[in-house]
Amino acid sequence: MPRYFFNIHHERSNIDPEGDELPDGHAAWREASRAAGEILRDCELTPGREWRLEVTDEFKSLIYVIRLNAERFG
Numbered sequence: 001m002p003r004y005f006f007n008i009h010h011e012r013s014n015i016d017p018e019g020d021e022l023p024d025g026h027a028a029w030r031e032a033s034r035a036a037g038e039i040l041r042d043c044e045l046t047p048g049r050e051w052r053l054e055v056t057d058e059f060k061s062l063i064y065v066i067r068l069n070a071e072r073f074g
Contacts (some may be wrong), residue, residue: 004028007060009052010043028055029064034068036066040045047072 006072024070034056043065045051055064 004058004063005033005056005060006032007054007056008039009054010049025063032064032066040068045070 001021
């Protein structure tokens, strides 16, 4: 089974050292979107900063990115 890594970038980078074995890229996307929702629930976003979850495969190739930008107007 392929291994996928879920790396978070916000105030600092948190690189997933172990990854998860999942059946395919669709399962990796489901896991990424579920994890993003849970993480963002407790995350304090600051205007002008980006929050990003990157999914890579076992070769460190980028597969998916979930990105959230907080901006202030006015």
